[in-house]
Amino acid sequence: MGRKDREQATWEAEGQGQAPEVCVLCGREAPSMTDHHLIPKSQGRRQGVNLGEIPTVKMCAACQGYLSKTYSNAELANELNTVEAILAREDVQKFVKWVQKQPLTKGVRVH
Numbered sequence: 508m509g510r511k512d513r514e515q516a517t518w519e520a521e522g523q524g525q526a527p528e529v530c531v532l533c534g535r536e537a538p539s540m541t542d543h544h545l546i547p548k549s550q551g552r553r554q555g556v557n558l559g560e561i562p563t564v565k566m567c568a569a570c571q572g573y574l575s576k577t578y579s580n581a582e583l584a585n586e587l588n589t590v591e592a593i594l595a596r597e598d599v600q601k602f603v604k605w606v607q608k609q610p611l612t613k614g615v616r617v618h
């Protein structure tokens with residue numbers, strides 16, 4: 508019983524780096540999460556951005572793979588550099604809906 512209280516306390520600590528790692532796009536707790544740089548590192552370098560200052564978000568391998576196959580680094584850097592902008596894309600929404608139905612254990616192949 509006391510254990511439940513502790514779990515709830517953890518949830519309240521969200522935003523302090525205690526949040527569970529879920530993908531910002533599909534919301535799944537995927538086993539392989541990666542730090543997605545909202546500005547691709549090669550673009551950031553070109554724009555003179557300090558690589559350490561590029562914001563990153565947690566993204567599962569499937570979603571990140573989809574983005575990198577679908578969009579060029581320039582598009583990602585200039586148009587899709589926020590989670591909101593990425594999620595506003597209709598094709599991303601379609602992908603996310605699809606990927607949410609896939610079992611987490613299954614590798615997702617993006618064509």
Ligand SMILES: [Zn+2]
Binds near residue numbers: 531534566567568
């Ligand atoms: Zn995802």
